[in-house]
Amino acid sequence: MVDGKQKHLEEMKRNSFDAIVLSSSGEMDLQGRLSRHLREAPIPGDEILGNLGLFLTSKNLSRLLFFSEIYQKIINMHGVVMEFGVRWGQTLSFLLALRGIFEPFNRHRKIIGFDTFEGFKGVSDKDGGKCRCGEGSYAVPGDYEQFLDAVLGLQEGLNPMAHIKRYELVKGDAAHTVTDYLKSHPETIIALAIFDFDIYTPTKAALEAVKPHLCKGSLLVFDELCDDIFPGETIALNEVFGLNNLKIQRLPITARLSYVVME
Ligand SMILES: C[S@@+](CC[C@H](N)C(=O)[O-])C[C@H]1O[C@@H](n2cnc3c(N)ncnc32)[C@H](O)[C@@H]1O
Structure with missing residues (x-):
């Protein structure tokens, strides 16, 4: 650069x-x-x-290996992949590559990313004071969404069935965009939902919106559960699903990521 x-x-x-x-x-x-x-x-x-x-450092590689293992858990499940909180788009791009490896002809496995592309929106008291974040934290440059769209297009182009676009970027505040997206796509079944907004308000809105579109076996991945720097993610999950009802699992290769299989 x-x-x-x-x-x-x-x-x-x-x-x-x-x-x-x-x-x-x-x-x-x-x-x-x-x-x-x-x-x-x-x-x-x-x-x-x-x-x-x-x-690739061991820390960065461990995150990719985590998603590789998680992706393999949904191969026999029907439904789309959603990532809540995209930022530079590395995870989204990696998911496209994993689809290219494990199920290049699965036309129904759309991969959809939600982000403001303008950083945090909706920071509240529930996010505590430790993260030192505020509205606009994690913002990317103004034209980044177009850059990411171009990168994802090329990534998809390098795999079979490139003539069918199977990814989508949804820009805006997730307090509204996730519900709007699902209203206009009522057929959606979610096989894998990755929560990485870090903060309470959009996480709660996304969890509530996706709930009716999950089925037994759907996977929810979280980046900040049990994290005192970003307490809002756990609070949102507790309010929407109840922690007592969930088995929250992890893989030994990475400390921060966890997942739940819907039962
Ligand atoms: C930690 S970053 C995501 C990192 C990404 N998952 C990755 O693997 O590289 C958190 C993202 O959440 C987004 N975000 C925070 N609040 C939001 C909101 N209300 N609506 C949509 N996106 C939001 C931010 O813009 C930021 O890009």
Whole structure:
């Protein structure tokens, strides 16, 4: 990335109070140096994509491995995948790649991402004070949705059935967009719903909206359950489904992600 643009992004991150960073200063230094090597890699353009693993750290890889295992759990289930909270879109893009690997001809497996693309909207008292986040945290640059759409289009284009668009980005406040989407797509069955808004209000709205579209075996994935920095996600889940009614599971490869299989 061009240096000036990179600096602008880093400045924007600082100003919009991105969440508290738990890495030690030593880790941050190493991560910064690895990122610089990625930006300055002397690898020819036509070999970059084939060598992205060079920069995957164990932490980042563990997240991808988690989603690979989760995806394999829904292969025999009918229904779409929804991600609530997309930001730069890495998880969404990875899900498209997993569909290309495990079920390239499943025309019904649409992958739909919801985000304001303008950062947090609806921060409330239930989110506590620890995360140091506010309205607009995690915002992406104004034209990012178009960039992501182009990347996802290319990603889909590299897999079979590319002539049928099977992903969608839904922009706006999830307090309204999820209900609106499901009203205009009443046929929707949800096989996998990934909750990563971090905060209470949109998480609760999305949970309430998706509830009638889940069936036995549907998977719900959460990024912030039992997390004191983002308490709102657990509060929302408790209010909509009741924690006592759920078996909240995890995989040993990653600490923060958890999942529930609907019974
Ligand atoms: C932690 S990021 C998501 C990261 C993403 N899941 C990933 O794997 O890279 C949280 C996202 O939730 C979005 N968000 C927060 N409040 C929202 C709301 N009310 N409606 C829609 N999106 C919202 C933010 O814009 C932000 O992009």
